[in-house]
Amino acid sequence: MTVGRLSTVGMLLALLACAPKPVAPPMPGPVGVVGELVTEGPLKQRISTAAADLVVYYGAEHKGSMETCGCPKSPRGSFARFAAYVEASRAAAPDVPSIQVNAGYWLQDAMGFDGQLRSDLALQNAWMVRGSRTLGWDALNVSTNDLAGLATLPKDDGAPLPLVSANASGPGINRWVVINRGGLRIGITGITGVGATLTPIDGYTVTDPASSGAVIDALAAEADVVVLLAEGATDAARELAQHHPAIDLVIDAATHHEYADPALLRHTAWTTANYQTMRIGEVRMRLADGVVTGALARQIDLDPEIPDEPAMLAVQRQARAELDRAQQALYGP
Numbered sequence: 001m002t003v004g005r006l007s008t009v010g011m012l013l014a015l016l017a018c019a020p021k022p023v024a025p026p027m028p029g030p031v032g033v034v035g036e037l038v039t040e041g042p043l044k045q046r047i048s049t050a051a052a053d054l055v056v057y058y059g060a061e062h063k064g065s066m067e068t069c070g071c072p073k074s075p076r077g078s079f080a081r082f083a084a085y086v087e088a089s090r091a092a093a094p095d096v097p098s099i100q101v102n103a104g105y106w107l108q109d110a111m112g113f114d115g116q117l118r119s120d121l122a123l124q125n126a127w128m129v130r131g132s133r134t135l136g137w138d139a140l141n142v143s144t145n146d147l148a149g150l151a152t153l154p155k156d157d158g159a160p161l162p163l164v165s166a167n168a169s170g171p172g173i174n175r176w177v178v179i180n181r182g183g184l185r186i187g188i189t190g191i192t193g194v195g196a197t198l199t200p201i202d203g204y205t206v207t208d209p210a211s212s213g214a215v216i217d218a219l220a221a222e223a224d225v226v227v228l229l230a231e232g233a234t235d236a237a238r239e240l241a242q243h244h245p246a247i248d249l250v251i252d253a254a255t256h257h258e259y260a261d262p263a264l265l266r267h268t269a270w271t272t273a274n275y276q277t278m279r280i281g282e283v284r285m286r287l288a289d290g291v292v293t294g295a296l297a298r299q300i301d302l303d304p305e306i307p308d309e310p311a312m313l314a315v316q317r318q319a320r321a322e323l324d325r326a327q328q329a330l331y332g333p
Contacts, residue, residue, distance in 0.1 A: 033262045033269050036298040043085065043306055047092050050296050052284035054184060054225060055098040057086050059277030060141075060253035061231070064108025064124045064149065066131040066316050069276050074303050076278035079135050080316055081302040083309035085280050097182030103253035103273045104141035104190060104231025106132070107149025109197050117152055120326050125149045127319035132161055134315050138179050139164050141190030141229035141253075147204045148197035164190050164229070166212035170204030176219045184287075187223025189215060191240070193232030209236035213244055220246035224290040227251070241268040248292045249283060262297035271297040278302060 038046045059082055068075035086100055107128055110121035128149075132140065142150070142165040150172070163173045166189045176189040191209035209230075220226050226246050230237035231253040241247050245267040253273040262271040262283075269292060273281055279299040286294040308316075 033264055033271075033295045033297055035259075035261045035271075036296060037259045038298060038300040040301070040303075041305070043088055046085070046300050046306075047089050048282070048284060048296065048298060049092055050284050051286065052093070052096050052296070053287040054181070054186065054285045055089070055093075055096055056227060056249060056251075056281075056283040056285065057082075057089070057098060057100040058103060058229075058251050058273060058281040058283070060103035060229075060251070060273035061105040061255065061275050062102075062128070062277060063105060063145075064121065064128055065276075066128060066312075066319060068302075069278050071278075076301060076303050077276050078302065078308070078316065079131050080308035080313040081306040082277060082280055083135055083312040084307050085300065085302065087309060089282065095182075097184055097186075099138040099179055099181065099186055099188070099227075100136065101188060101227065101229060101251070102132075102137050102140040103229040103251045104143035104192060105145050105253065106140060107146045109145050109148040110152040111148065111197070120323060120330055122152050122154065123326050124319075124323055125153055126156070127315075127323070129153065129156060129158070129161065131312070131315050131319065133159060134312055138162060139177050139188040139190070139227075139229070141165060141192065141231055142168050142173055143192040143231040144168070144195035144197060144206055146192075147201045147206070151201045151204065164188055165192060166215035167191050167207045167209045168204065170201075173204075175215050178219075178223050184225060185223045186225045186227065187219040188227045188229065189219055190229035190231070191233045191236055192230075193236075195232060209233040210239050212236070213240060216240060216244045216247060220244075225249075225285070225287065225292070229253070238265065238270075241265040241270065249285070249295075251281065251283075259299055262295070267292075269295045269297065274299055 066079040068078045107125045112118045139162045179186045227249045247268045250270045256272045260272045282298040284296040
């Protein structure tokens, strides 16, 4: 089932277009955001070919697992299905620039309630790092829980991941990344709530996410399009969007279990990330001179009708086999 919705703000802007023109023209900005929820049908029927100048694929809150949510009736999610959807969507519109980003909480706090490191969770996080390299995220927002996961990772000599945060700092974390696709400079940063974890995170600091405006402004000077990823920091993201119109898109991760219509906050398109990425997010943006003029914000179920991408599935299976052995050794059959 595919359901289309036009945001209330979009309809109001359309009505205002009929009013007498002001002496000074308004600042340019998005003219409307349409939301779409897709919950059934084969993969090819879930793909959109709606016109776009940039497509943003996103997920969030995997909490250390590349696999499905494990729901008994219809297990949804997984890196392998995410990769299969992105691959098919890109193949349907190969000339449209696109990126894939994670809004945060992709690792798990590996410290148990007894204050001891859980080696099985640390191993799970290590596999998440390997799987993330295979999936090829363009940016991963670092949440407070991700810091706790990073702090307990074993030494890793692989290629560095594109970790971003405007308010968390520490080894390997960039203030932002700028991706060049199709002549566009796409700037991506993120924020996290301060939160609390069981794991000491020595070497890392987290500041008030609402005070990240200077980072946003500096990024905007280097990018044509600015994407803000937020995890557990909805109010701060809203405040930043209100005061920094250079933000073109906010992806808000805050354990959202239900679909929510996208919205406009002044010049910023706002959409939410489905918890555990049981639904992949897709924003198809229209641009003019670096300004977003409209967007189709979609959420698509990653249920068993979505096939597994083979390379990603192989990594998931290797991880599952190793984790099963480790957990059996720790906890018995």
